[in-house]
Amino acid sequence: MDSFIPVLKHTQLFRGLGEGEILALLKCLDAKLRSYGKGEYIFHKGQFVRDIMVLAEGKLHIQKDDYWGNSNIIQTIAPGEMFGEAYAAPNSGAMLNNVIAVEESTVIFLDAKGIFTTCSSACAFHSLVVQNLFFALSEKNRRLVQKLGHMSQRSTREKLMSYLSEESSRQNASTFVIPFNRQQLADFLSVDRSAMSNELRKMREDGLITYEKSRFTLIL
Amino acid sequence: MDSFIPVLKHTQLFRGLGEGEILALLKCLDAKLRSYGKGEYIFHKGQFVRDIMVLAEGKLHIQKDDYWGNSNIIQTIAPGEMFGEAYAAPNSGAMLNNVIAVEESTVIFLDAKGIFTTCSSACAFHSLVVQNLFFALSEKNRRLVQKLGHMSQRSTREKLMSYLSEESSRQNASTFVIPFNRQQLADFLSVDRSAMSNELRKMREDGLITYEKSRFTLIL
């Protein structure tokens, strides 16, 4: 566990805290580690969760899968990122999505109720953590709205342009790498993979973009 | 302003606080009132906001409008509900959507930075407000994910079923009234109104639903 302190130090949740404070907090929050293999489920839809999780290493997808096998990737989680905060509040109900490891991953579990109750060991930094948590959730919120912005586009091409534009401005470069393969990008945008592949080709023919694998360049 | 205290008492933000405490907080947070006519904009996309707003009366839509005149209703706001919390954090960037009054409405503005800094008048309940804020944001988060669930459905029929099912279970009744007219529902689900109307008829013919205006009944 201690080996992940350097990672934790740079997470949104523990921003502004020293190593000693983090160590104390981990105790307060009854931190637990668990590892997952590629393709393994961290959570199934319908499960009840009262922990807040931080990804220590690897890569996760939060996704909604339907009866017919269609997936929709709600969000990707990179090391240092948090997930499940939206379920930390009491009366949050069951989880609405699946959480899956897309690579070998290690997850840190923190007891959520410890965050809202002042702990015995007099952690004065609790309020800072709550504030950090709030900021993180607020950022996630804005990201969800961004994604809704892509999904609300009517055509596949518009969805792609919306997503690629955002990614370009987020990475502040006209050439950038996206964290998806084709199937995953299609799942993320909720479109058919082959149709999307086709549309990408047309967009390239129309001189809007060039690409190779997951590296895209927006033209003009 | 004082006339809205009873409303505020039952908001998520001020849950658990007495009237006196709310009154003190309103002072702390430099509360301001403003009224809007039907169709008037509360915020335009691109604006910077550092306030948290509570709707005192009326009805609002948070929506994304594109260049070609398509709207996408991200969320509807009812009296007592809060909006803009996702922009309360510093470095939140500009607002991504428009906020529009769909009826005559009154909005309360609260200075966000007052919430995170301890105030001079020693409001001990600040931490409770922060916690309330967190819970509210977390619920909004889950609602956004729900909406993403509808939008990720491939066909109009599936989108409708997804939305109507949720609304039915949320209102805990097989017959229920939705807060949209046809155009608004179409905007909410990001589909064409006439095509949606058509699909609704087919669904009725197929014995899945009945409806009249905004009152729907799920069959079986």
Add this chain to the structure above:
DNA sequence: CCTCTTTCGTTGTAAAAACAACATACTTGT
């Protein structure tokens, strides 16, 4: 009560997406 405006349903057509099927390229493990 009448007129003007908005909402809702209906239809036909053109465009787009889903789907299925397959070829090719690329990975991974052995």
Add this chain to the structure above:
DNA sequence: ACAAGTATGTTGTTTTTACAACGAAAGAGG
């Protein structure tokens, strides 16, 4: 290096959606 499995691109067909146009119904205001 090989084989098996996975990812990507391509194409044709079927289904669905967007769009446009219009008439009927409902509502608002004088």
